[in-house]
């Protein structure tokens with residue numbers, strides 16, 4: 001396939017789809033992105049980019065902007081919900097950079113999203129195009145959109161998130177697993193918190209619930225929190241559903257006053273159900289493959305959902321640039337073999353749920369350099385069963 005004439009279709013302009021288009025563009029490979037939303041919005045959530053994620057983004061040139069805009073906490077606290085006793089204090093800031101060669105940055109989610117979108121050729125970003133189905137068309141793939149339009153592509157990457165239509169077309173309908181927990185999240189000005197210190201980064205660990213909060217701006221004027229509680233009855237997953245603030249506060253009445261002061265200061269909260277899926281034995285078929293949450297969703301416990309989607313994008317982009325366009329099906333197979341074991345390990349660790357509560361070896365996550373990872377790693381299928 002020719003680098004500029006090949007029709008590569010990426011479904012979904014989320015973190016993974018945009019990162020892939022950016023990596024491909026850097027390699028001189030053109031790709032079209034089809035996104036269901038009519039415009040990019042400002043979703044009120046923070047995102048932590050751990051050192052492996054910032055390292056993956058460095059060659060794309062957006063790290064200086066993320067450093068200027070986002071925030072690098074000096075310390076990360078893990079605390080008991082009631083006494084406030086620290087169970088694990090993570091040296092971050094300079095210590096992370098010294099250890100892993102790249103920073104850990106927290107920011108508003110849209111800062112990352114818009115920085116990635118800036119790297120894309122505008123004419124190749126097709127907004128308001130919702131994929132509804134796909135089917136083989138000779139040795140290519142036909143894509144059907146909700147607006148009645150159809151295109152034929154030589155390679156398709158489903159970066160269309162947790163409820164991936166591409167995944168369903170390949171492997172059949174399978175509902176994601178409800179974890180039994182819901183999350184409340186919000187971002188707001190720090191000066192709304194009165195009478196209590198706002199720590200740069202802290203996780204309050206309760207017996208069956210927790211709160212994570214961190215500063216999201218270089219100016220240190222905004223704070224984000226996500227508060228997770230069991231709620232077997234609520235299964236809606238939406239970025240925009242408004243939550244009941246009083247309900248949130250009553251779920252954390254036994255928490256430390258500093259944690260409660262933070263929750264109480266929020267002007268409003270969003271609420272959504274936490275869903276996940278099991279690791280998959282295969283991510284694609286022929287000329288179609290999945291990326292990011294479409295194939296390895298993980299609830300926000302390790303801050304690796306977005307990071308691993310970016311890693312996927314780099315590995316897939318490197319493979320396509322390394323002769324992969326000559327045999328796309330083989331390239332996609334190679335990509336899955338390299339990526340499945342690492343993302344499955346992240347999914348299992350996420351599900352286990354105690355990441356960083358006490359001293360934790362994080363080198364296998366943060367120390368990974370996706371640009372240097374070998375592209376010939378053959379991972380035995382048995383590794384997925386660990």
Ligand SMILES: Cc1cc2nc3c(=O)[nH]c(=O)nc-3n(C[C@H](O)[C@H](O)[C@H](O)COP(=O)(O)OP(=O)(O)OC[C@H]3O[C@@H](n4cnc5c(N)ncnc54)[C@H](O)[C@@H]3O)c2cc1C
Nearest residue numbers: 012014015016036048130131160161292293303305306307
């Ligand atoms: C509250 C919260 C906090 C998080 N915090 C962190 C964190 O701190 N660090 C971290 O690394 N990760 C974090 N994550 C995880 C991270 O956000 C996801 O893992 C990441 O967004 C996955 O990227 P993606 O590109 O695979 O999917 P998404 O970002 O979900 O993008 C999918 C895109 O596909 C589009 N789409 C869907 N269906 C179609 C269709 N049929 N046709 C066309 N387009 C379609 C969607 O509109 C969307 O734009 C968090 C997640 C949540 C919910």
